[in-house]
Amino acid sequence: AFLASFKIWKTATVGGNLCMSLPAGPMISLTTALDGLCTIWKASGGEQKLPVAEFVTGNHRNRLTPGDLLRQIDIPTAALKRRTAFRQISLAPVGRSAALLIGSLEADDALTLTVTAATVRPIQLLFRKAPDASTLRAALMQQITDDLYHADIHGAPIWRKHMTLRLAEEIRAELMGATRP
């Protein structure tokens, strides 16, 4: 999902991608979907811990205050054991992500859907039991209001919304199919 360049391959960091806080930041997508927990060293002293899902608050916006340092991101082992499904789309073949969705399914059928790139900040939907198609669609329509869809040269909000609904259903179908052949 990264538009590759020498910089991205050789020098860019996971923390830098989070701190840049672009909607298309793929390390934001990855660490949000894996329940990442940020540790921030505060400029004023002390430490703050908060989920990645709450760290990025908008396009180029996050919870850092001047001088703060994102020190580490912890990922719980349980998140690495979940079954996952991933979908991404760009306007151009290797273009910046216009929508990037990750679904993960617990052994007890609880589904977490992480929506990024299409929206100005990461949005997670939690379902205690894996939803059917109409429940999923209704939850997306209700929880991601139109103002949350990102608008820039990489995709119009209405298209990002359309792709979000479509890719979410693909993820649901893949994960449900995997558990219920």
Ligand SMILES: Cc1cc2nc3c(=O)[nH]c(=O)nc-3n(C[C@H](O)[C@H](O)[C@H](O)COP(=O)(O)OP(=O)(O)OC[C@H]3O[C@@H](n4cnc5c(N)ncnc54)[C@H](O)[C@@H]3O)c2cc1C
């Ligand atoms: C050709 C090209 C393609 C790119 N494609 C993408 C793309 O597809 N998606 C995308 O999201 N971005 C993209 N970028 C933008 C950017 O390079 C990436 O987001 C990259 O991951 C940033 O990481 P970095 O480590 O280089 O951060 P930097 O550029 O070094 O830092 C970004 C900002 O965060 C601050 N910062 C960095 N690390 C920390 C830290 N640990 N604690 C506190 N503040 C910190 C810096 O001071 C700076 O303000 C692209 C850039 C180029 C040149």
